[in-house]
Amino acid sequence: MSSVGLVWSNLFRKKVRTVLTVLSVLVAFVLFTMLRAVAVAFDSGGFGPAGVDRLQVAPKFSIIDPLLVSQMREVERVPGVDAVTHADWFGGVYQDGRNFFPKFPVSPKSYFDIYSEFTIDPEQLEAFQNTRTGAVAPAGLAARFGWQVGDKIPIEGDIYAKKDGSRLWEFDLVGTYLHGDRRDETGGGVFLFHYDYFDEAREFGQGAVGWLIVRVEEPERAAEIASEIDALFENSTNPTRTATEDEAQREFARQQGDIGLMTTGILAAVFFTILLLTGNTMAQSLRERIPELAVLKTFGFTDGRVALLVLAEAVLLCLVGGALGVGLGTATMVAIEPGLQQFLGLIEVTWDVVASAIGIALLLGLVVGSVPALAARRLAIVDALRAR
């Protein structure tokens, strides 16, 4: 038996109490893992890895304001800009509101040129370019709904109606593409269709786009180029706000609410409660074995060593609960993530989340154990044995 063995054995003095305490810590860390994973996904926009050489040019004041497709030509002329494309938020419902996935009207060739990490069969890209009602879907999304190339995909427009008043938009699926990341397995990603068809057929808003995507020649000049682009349109009717794709994604997420702040608030309340519960358990456990701790001191265990044993128990309790909680939270997140992905984008429990959970468990153990440890340190042998 080692000192660790002694600490471990002491934890199981009252099995039911220990199990219940571990469970309460576990639940807190399940919540922590899941909420932090969601917050991290929101913080990154949830659209997958951002390109370091890409800028996003958005309307300055609101995402519902339009930009004009003609602004693309001016952006193309800014020194350092390599390529420009555009996209827009279509909304729309496929069969049922629960089948949510993003749908963007785009210019096929320039879009896939800028998003060069996406892979698509060249012939399918050619077909997409040449078919006005054409659309391509992420391979995972197509698999999710059982779509085959050649299928007609009906989408009911909830923002955009057609000029004839109809809200039924039918697209011909001419190909599928891969992201090269986890979205290919989970069925995430964007359904893309031909902007020219959309722009010609829609009831209003001709010539407008949601945002521009710019590829720069030198990523280190991105901030400078962003300023130049915004300066171009500063006094126009469609002013812009340009940011790196990474920043733009985070900005978009922030417009939906400060999820980070909300989750931090919830977690702070949860951990404060756990602190009180676990602290009470540890204090009770100490009171029950004051004579035993005194006996350890008679053998020659120093005050510091006895304090360390008590502190280690609290730390071990919190680390075990924390580790189990992170494990269970991660497993739960993996299980439910495909269902959440359509609303929240890519969610994964990152190593940062795991590391911060372990750090918090350690801190929790130290805080919870510090008062009993101090009491154990101060314990006078004679008084404690007399109390027996």
Add this chain to the structure above:
Amino acid sequence: MAIVELNDIEKSYTKGRETVDVLTGINLDIDEGDYLALMGPSGSGKTTLLNLIGGIDHPSSGSVVVGGESLNAMSARALAKWRSQNVGFIFQFYNLLPVLNARRNVELPLLLTKLSGKQRTKNANTALEIVGLGDRATHKPGELSGGQQQRVAIARAIVADPALLVCDEPTGDLDRDTAEEILELLAILNREHGKTIVMVTHDPKAADHASHVLHLDKGTLTGAPS
């Protein structure tokens, strides 16, 4: 040769504004290999005297020298280390850790040594053999009788091979037959293993096993009873 030397020991406690004198003018030498019984009525200061000899309490004045080392001058840390190497404690209520089995309870004092885990286990088994509980090594205290628990406590007290054993009413919680077994075991440790034993007891029959008996009354040594 004296292993324990107590010189002009005074011990008092403060209770509120009142000072209670527990020990007064104690002078005592205990020879190496002696088996001393301390007797006296409740509140006479027996346990306090035992605590001073065992280095878990300090006198208000006077000096305590054990094994040639003055305990007065030692820091708490040094005193803890000294106890781990020189004294074994045996209590009335055994004070075993209920979560550990007999072997692990006996092994506890060895956690403070540099012995390997294997050697610690071996020494703990040997100590259990000496007290006749080699076959109960994996039993937890709750699975042992009172006498067996006290044997485990004795094994724990001798496992680090201290020269001095201090026993506070070691048979106070046991029936007569079991108490006799424990007292016989202590006598063997004294006789065959050369342990110096200082035992506090109320029981004259227990005191009969000792080679010397001293009587304590109102904090003062009054010599051997008749």
